[in-house]
Amino acid sequence: MRPDPTSRPGSGPDRPRTGHSGHTSCDGHTTRTMIDTGIAELPRRVREMLADGHRLALAAAHHDGADAPGGPAIRVVYLFVKGPPDSRVELHVRLDPDTPALPSLAHLSFPAGRFEREMRDLHGIVPLNHPLPRRLVRHPHWPRGWYPMRPDAGPPPPFAEPEGPFPFLTVEGDGVYEIPVGPVHAGLIEPGHFRFSVVGETILKLKARLWFVHKGIEKLFERRDVARGLPLAERISGDTAVGHALAYCLAVEEATATAVPEPARRARALLLELERLHNHVADLGALCNDVGHGILNAQAQRVREQLLRLNQEVTGHRLLRGGVVPGGAAVRALPDPARMRAIGDDIRDIVALALGHSTVRDRFAGAARLDGRAARDLGCLGYVARASGVRVDARQAHPFLDYGDALTVPVHTSGDVLARFLIRAEEIDVSLALVETLAAGLTSGVTRAELAPGPASRSAHGLGPGPASAPGPASGAGRDDLPGRPGPLLKPGSDADPGSGLGPTGRLPGPGAGVGPGGPDVGPGVGAGSGTGIASGVGIVEGWRGTITTRVELAPDRTLARVKVVDPSFFNWPALPIALADTIVPDFPLTNKSFNLSYAGNDL
Amino acid sequence: MSAVGTVAVLAQIVVVVAGAPLLTGLMRQVRARMEGRAGAGVGQPWRDLRKLLRKQPITPVGTGPAFRLAPLLLVATTLVVAALVPLASTATPVRDSADLLVVVTLLALGTVILALAGLDTGTAFGGMGASREMTVVALVEPTILLSVVALSIPAGSTNLPTIVAHGVHDPARLASPASLLAGVALAVVTLAETGRLPVDNPSTHLELTMIHEAMILEYAGPDLALIELGAQMRLTVLLGLLTSLFVPWGIATGTAAAALPLALALFAGKVALLGAGLAAAEVFWAKMRLFKVPELLTGSFLLALLAVGASFFLPGN
Numbered sequence: 053m054r055p056d057p058t059s060r061p062g063s064g065p066d067r068p069r070t071g072h073s074g075h076t077s078c079d080g081h082t083t084r085t086m087i088d089t090g091i092a093e094l095p096r097r098v099r100e101m102l103a104d105g106h107r108l109a110l111a112a113a114h115h116d117g118a119d120a121p122g123g124p125a126i127r128v129v130y131l132f133v134k135g136p137p138d139s140r141v142e143l144h145v146r147l148d149p150d151t152p153a154l155p156s157l158a159h160l161s162f163p164a165g166r167f168e169r170e171m172r173d174l175h176g177i178v179p180l181n182h183p184l185p186r187r188l189v190r191h192p193h194w195p196r197g198w199y200p201m202r203p204d205a206g207p208p209p210p211f212a213e214p215e216g217p218f219p220f221l222t223v224e225g226d227g228v229y230e231i232p233v234g235p236v237h238a239g240l241i242e243p244g245h246f247r248f249s250v251v252g253e254t255i256l257k258l259k260a261r262l263w264f265v266h267k268g269i270e271k272l273f274e275r276r277d278v279a280r281g282l283p284l285a286e287r288i289s290g291d292t293a294v295g296h297a298l299a300y301c302l303a304v305e306e307a308t309a310t311a312v313p314e315p316a317r318r319a320r321a322l323l324l325e326l327e328r329l330h331n332h333v334a335d336l337g338a339l340c341n342d343v344g345h346g347i348l349n350a351q352a353q354r355v356r357e358q359l360l361r362l363n364q365e366v367t368g369h370r371l372l373r374g375g376v377v378p379g380g381a382a383v384r385a386l387p388d389p390a391r392m393r394a395i396g397d398d399i400r401d402i403v404a405l406a407l408g409h410s411t412v413r414d415r416f417a418g419a420a421r422l423d424g425r426a427a428r429d430l431g432c433l434g435y436v437a438r439a440s441g442v443r444v445d446a447r448q449a450h451p452f453l454d455y456g457d458a459l460t461v462p463v464h465t466s467g468d469v470l471a472r473f474l475i476r477a478e479e480i481d482v483s484l485a486l487v488e489t490l491a492a493g494l495t496s497g498v499t500r501a502e503l504a505p506g507p508a509s510r511s512a513h514g515l516g517p518g519p520a521s522a523p524g525p526a527s528g529a530g531r532d533d534l535p536g537r538p539g540p541l542l543k544p545g546s547d548a549d550p551g552s553g554l555g556p557t558g559r560l561p562g563p564g565a566g567v568g569p570g571g572p573d574v575g576p577g578v579g580a581g582s583g584t585g586i587a588s589g590v591g592i593v594e595g596w597r598g599t600i601t602t603r604v605e606l607a608p609d610r611t612l613a614r615v616k617v618v619d620p621s622f623f624n625w626p627a628l629p630i631a632l633a634d635t636i637v638p639d640f641p642l643t644n645k646s647f648n649l650s651y652a653g654n655d656l
Numbered sequence: 657m658s659a660v661g662t663v664a665v666l667a668q669i670v671v672v673v674a675g676a677p678l679l680t681g682l683m684r685q686v687r688a689r690m691e692g693r694a695g696a697g698v699g700q701p702w703r704d705l706r707k708l709l710r711k712q713p714i715t716p717v718g719t720g721p722a723f724r725l726a727p728l729l730l731v732a733t734t735l736v737v738a739a740l741v742p743l744a745s746t747a748t749p750v751r752d753s754a755d756l757l758v759v760v761t762l763l764a765l766g767t768v769i770l771a772l773a774g775l776d777t778g779t780a781f782g783g784m785g786a787s788r789e790m791t792v793v794a795l796v797e798p799t800i801l802l803s804v805v806a807l808s809i810p811a812g813s814t815n816l817p818t819i820v821a822h823g824v825h826d827p828a829r830l831a832s833p834a835s836l837l838a839g840v841a842l843a844v845v846t847l848a849e850t851g852r853l854p855v856d857n858p859s860t861h862l863e864l865t866m867i868h869e870a871m872i873l874e875y876a877g878p879d880l881a882l883i884e885l886g887a888q889m890r891l892t893v894l895l896g897l898l899t900s901l902f903v904p905w906g907i908a909t910g911t912a913a914a915a916l917p918l919a920l921a922l923f924a925g926k927v928a929l930l931g932a933g934l935a936a937a938e939v940f941w942a943k944m945r946l947f948k949v950p951e952l953l954t955g956s957f958l959l960a961l962l963a964v965g966a967s968f969f970l971p972g973n
């Protein structure tokens with residue numbers, strides 16, 4: 053890092069620090085710029101970032117203790133990304149830990165407003181002038197004033213008396229009535245409560261109440277070591293084991309400056325497509341089932357079962373757990389091209405039969421339109437965005453592997469259920485082609501690089517006032533120091549021999565180093581958080597539902613200090629009520645299935 | 657006539673009650689096999705009924721007599737219809753009461769009772785289901801009445817046994833334009849009345865899309881068993897009515913005791929065949945958008961109207 057005097061709140065001019073981060077991208081490294089900014093400067097900077105075409109991918113609060121370089125503070129990190137070409141910029145704001153408050157950015161970015169409500173509920177950070185300062189995560193029976201993500205939160209207290217009913221906006225008028233649905237549903241789906249305000253059969257307003265399955269996953273990550281974090285990441289949303297595990301691993305690898313060998317990156321890309329395949333096929337069938345055309349569902353589930361068995365052969369787990377590991381990938385067998393082609397033929401038959409059925413097509417076409425403007429404003433991701441004409445795909449914007457020509461990203465503009473159906477069908481074709489291409493150059497087995505020991509160990513003593521960059525920190529593994537303090541940007545460790553794990557990047561140590569005084573000159577702190585002495589990394593992955601963003605900070609002892617996960621469902625849930633305005637009630641289940649958002653991934 | 661006729665009425669009731677769950681089981685099994693699934697077996701609806709009947713009765717708080725009486729009235733009206741309609745014999749002691757209008761009214765009564773029970777629960781789903789059901793019924797009833805008129809004109813009576821017997825003795829009438837048009841119209845409204853595809857999806861779990869099922873969501877245990885049985889019997893009786901009106905051969909028209917077993921067997925066979933055919937057809941259908949259902953029902957109303965016209969102007973033969 054460059055010296056950075058600005059790590060204290062509000063101090064001085066903002067200076068970008070360029071952190072190099074892991075070797076996760078196709079060309080071997082990505083860059084992440086970190087900017088410490090004052091509270092007053094924040095709205096202006098965010099406006100600039102958004103105007104520049106970036107989108108807010110993640111906002112997370114961190115509780116820095118007294119031993120942190122900048123002293124105790126609540127540090128809020130806003131991650132903005134854009135691509136291609138891959139661009140990642142972080143704004144770091146430090147808040148007073150006793151009365152944390154932020155100017156609300158909700159007027160600049162809708163997702164920012166949701167992140168602020170989340171931070172308010174979990175960390176107690178007050179968004180000033182928020183247009184909708186209601187609870188988001190915490191249900192009314194959570195005691196007021198208890199913020200589970202604070203370090204001193206302790207075990208969950210007993211539920212308190214609910215503070216009155218959840219404030220649903222009541223729609224009034226002649227013949228308007230409410231239909232409450234859930235949180236327990238008739239099908240085997242996750243819990244969520246929906247409140248429809250309806251006149252006749254037409255939906256005037258839908259309010260979704262989620263976070264019934266808030267499990268405190270981010271809290272569960274804390275203090276785990278990297279290896280034990282993986283099973284947790286795989287279980288964030290059961291159907292997205294690869295997506296979340298990969299985002300987590302990419303973040304950890306960036307934080308430790310580990311170079312992942314190219315074959316392992318190919319294997320990961322292969323697993324990602326296999327996950328997309330089995331989920332998309334299930335959705336195609338479920339969409340047909342929801343319009344009463346059960347035979348295609350039966351056939352689609354048959355194909356899905358073949359894919360799940362294939363997954364079992366490939367990774368030893370039907371949902372592909374265990375395939376992605378920190379530093380690499382483990383593949384037991386590779387899919388046979390002939391078999392994949394047969395599956396592809398089956399799927400194309402199913403799609404053709406569905407689209408050729410006049411009633412099915414009539415139900416899909418024009419149902420629950422989400423227009424492109426709304427999708428863009430809400431920050432939608434994945435097939436929901438691509439069905440509404442918004443081209444977002446992390447495989448293009450934030451690649452960890454060079455896909456070459458094999459990757460095409462289908463986009464439709466009509467935004468209805470039919471478009472979301474077609475996007476899935478076309479993505480299946482792309483995925484099948486990718487699987488074949490990727491498998492061709494692979495051999496089965498485990499390919500992995502040891503995580504570079506460097507950064508973490510060195511920062512072990514990071515708190516010391518001294519320049520962190522001093523070589524040979526207590527914890528040894530001196531090699532991490534390679535980069536040495538002078539080098540602000542280390543080379544991308546792409547050349548790092550996996551086995552040797554040297555973390556060329558010295559990025560993470562920075563922190564300790566960063567310690568206050570040290571300001572300038574202190575280490576290479578590239579990846580470091582704003583002077584916290586903590587190594588950070590970001591993983592961005594195009595999971596089957598959309599772009600997953602995971603940001604990891606490692607403590608000096610290499611345990612996970614903070615893991616923030618953003619499932620695409622967090623961005624897409626608000627789009628569901630928008631799409632449903634003026635739709636009829638009986639079309640809700642079909643629309644909901646066409647979005648197929650994750651409750652677990654959203655609620656965390 | 658009285659002894660054999662009485663036996664015929666009792667036999668009809670027994671066959672309908674015992675056979676209705678089997679018919680549903682058969683239809684589900686046909687559908688499962690055609691979709692490539694193993695299926696639960698033809699006896700599954702009976703096993704479900706047995707399970708439900710053993711459960712503790714539960715009534716939701718705040719419900720009144722309409723909710724409690726509905727299952728009994730639904731089954732009772734359907735039993736009366738099963739006795740009146742000439743399924744196995746046209747020569748029964750109750751033949752003079754077996755007017756088509758009476759039968760239609762009894763079936764509509766069962767529907768109305770269910771809708772009232774749905775409203776009685778005070779839940780959004782009950783009210784929503786009742787509202788949808790009434791929308792459908794409002795379109796179905798005129799069609800049924802018109803079809804009845806079209807069929808009664810050649811026979812000169814709205815008495816069901818008379819119409820059926822007329823068909824047996826004068827088979828050419830069955831192929832007349834009026835009869836065919838009325839047959840198609842009645843078949844469509846039968847689908848709507850019994851909650852089959854493409855109007856309603858009997859196998860869905862999605863409460864927001866339901867029509868019939870939404871009204872009965874609050875039922876449990878023995879009450880639910882009666883509702884299920886009642887719905888299955890309605891399907892059986894309506895399919896039986898269709899077969900008696902349009903393929904009446906084999907039905908007992910006299911007092912000969914020997915004809916009765918054959919007639920019962922043929923009735924069971926014809927209804928099973930029709931049910932299996934319907935289930936097979938449903939595999940290839942999908943559920944229409946709710947607001948398109950009126951278009952379908954309006955179409956069937958038009959057919960019924962044409963049938964009436966045809967019965968005057970194209971009397972056949």
